[in-house]
Amino acid sequence: MxxxxxxxxxxxxxxxxxxxxxxxxxxxxxxxxxxxxxxxxxxxxxxxxxxxxxxxxxxxxxxxxxxxxxxxxxxxxxxxxxxxxxxxxxxxxxxxxxxxxxxxxxxxxxxxxxxxxxxxxxxxxxxxxxxxxxxxxxxxxxxxxxxxxxxxxxxxxxxxxxxxxxxxxxxxxxxTMIDTLLNNKNRFYKPSIWNALNLEAHKYIVLTMHRPANVDQERNLEVMLNEILSQTRDLPIIFPAHPRTQKILSQLDVNTKRLFIVEPLSYLEFNYLVQHSKAVITDSGGITEETSILNIPCLTLRDNTERPETIELGTNELVGTNPENLKPYLDMLFRGKWKQGQSIPFxxxxxxxxxxxxxxxxxxxx
Structure with a gap:
């Protein structure tokens, strides 16, 4: 055997x-x-x-x-x-x-x-x-x-x-991440926050941040969040955050009127949220893969990526870690000019x- x-x-x-x-x-x-x-x-x-x-x-x-x-x-x-x-x-x-x-x-x-x-x-x-x-x-x-x-x-x-x-x-x-996505796509379901926050399809943005370079330096995180809020018009920002990140967020000077910090979501709930979003702003590599297949615009808050195919063929753009870089990408999003995802081999x-x-x-x- x-x-x-x-x-x-x-x-x-x-x-x-x-x-x-x-x-x-x-x-x-x-x-x-x-x-x-x-x-x-x-x-x-x-x-x-x-x-x-x-x-x-x-x-x-x-x-x-x-x-x-x-x-x-x-x-x-x-x-x-x-x-x-x-x-x-x-x-x-x-x-x-x-x-x-x-x-x-x-x-x-x-x-x-x-x-x-x-x-x-x-x-x-x-x-x-x-x-x-x-x-x-x-x-x-x-x-x-x-x-x-x-x-x-x-x-x-x-x-x-x-x-x-x-x-x-x-x-x-x-x-294999895409195997799981495609195998479960018809099973995605609304998280409880959908109704609680009165969310509407394609009228909110999903935000995820977890990398130490982005979340451990409080001042940098505060500036980034304020820039995101200032450039996303009146759309709600849904931020599933781990308890450790939530603790850091609670100490920042950020206008939380449109920023909704929620508990981490299960796989099926989170991908429902992504699938029906206007866009995703993230520092995660895996999410850039999923958004590319779901054809959802993705803005990555990193200076490099190990998944260049999500940029070359997918819906991902490498924004960088400088908050000032966000504006032109978000302007492109709101003008309806974001690129469409293409087929990625295998x-x-x-x-x-x-x-x-x-x-x-x-x-x-x-």
Whole structure:
């Protein structure tokens, strides 16, 4: 029996693993001799960030939760390394699948390779070029020692080849986040805030900010929010924010008459909100992918991106971190001149199927 261990630790991971688990289960039902063990590192945990995702996306309960929440980057990395080593010693794997670019991705890859187990990185090869981002460090460390790479674009393949990987290690399969989006699009539903705030389709803007560079420096955050409010006419701004960010926001001098700070939303509720918005302003990479497929204008508050296809073919524009950059983009939005999303190769809802085909036809036979 071919033993597969899948690792998830944070909200984006859950979205990416859901279709892979479904495709592996189908392969097993079709007679492929494999087992699949799901590990939740516990890196992020609250009901909307974790449990509801398992429920809504039909992800089976994890075989174990390593409960490695909290602490500094170093403390969390160390906690995951210690706990995952015990897990793999008790339940060895023929293949460990890691996804995305969170601390769990890097830490679990390190443990698996130290124990001489093969690792496949889903979403390998994407690069922002910004080493101040913890995610960029996680990507580079993970990709430097992983064995196989399931990539989202030709550019990701090019990055990996330049870093010394061989073509036999690379599999351009697409984006599992888009599998989940397309599989659940007809299940999106209104969050309770819809009626409470009297929202109307395409007459509000969704805002998300979580990166330390944007939210940890209070003065910068205050200036950015005031600029957003001054350039968005009379539209409501809906800002789902984590408790930590909410605490920072409560201390700022910001006119909150049109700014509605709400609790984090579940996957199906949040994407309903995005799907019916005028636009999204964000510093998240994953949301730029979803808005591109949903054809919703997206303004990214970052100076770089590891997902250039969302700009070249999608609906995303890289605004930068200077608040003064916002005005021309928002002027373009309100003039109705925003670009339309185009088809992105392999972002078609069949990525997980292609991943499992590679596993069953190439990796298991090896």
């Amino acid at each position: 071919y033993r597969i261990t899948i690792v998830a630790g944070a909200r984006p991971n859950f979205i990416k693993i859901a279709p892979i688990i479904s495709a592996l289960t189908k392969a097993k039902d079709d007679g492929v001799d494999l087992s699949c063990r799901l590990i939740h590192t516990g890196q992020h945990y609250d009901k909307n960030m974790s449990h509801s995702f398992f429920e809504q996306l039909a992800i089976p309960e994890p075989d174990i939760n390593l409960e490695c929440a909290g602490g500094t980057q170093a403390e969390q990395t160390a906690s995951i390394v210690l706990a995952f080593e015990k897990e793999l010693n008790s339940f060895p794997a023929d293949l460990v699948i890691v996804v995305g670019d969170v601390t769990s991705t890097m830490a679990c890859t390190l443990v698996a390779k130290k124990l001489n187990m093969e690792v496949a990185h889903v979403e390998g090869g994407i690069r922002s070029g910004d080493m101040t981002m913890p995610e960029e460090v996680n990507r580079i460390v993970t990709d430097s020692i992983a064995d196989y790479f399931f990539t989202t674009s030709e550019l990701a393949n090019k990055n990996l080849l330049q870093e010394g990987k061989t073509k036999s290690q690379l599999f351009l399969v697409g984006n 972002w078609d809802g069949k990525t997980a199927e292609r991943i499992v085909n590679v596993i069953t036809e190439k990796l298991i036979k090896n």
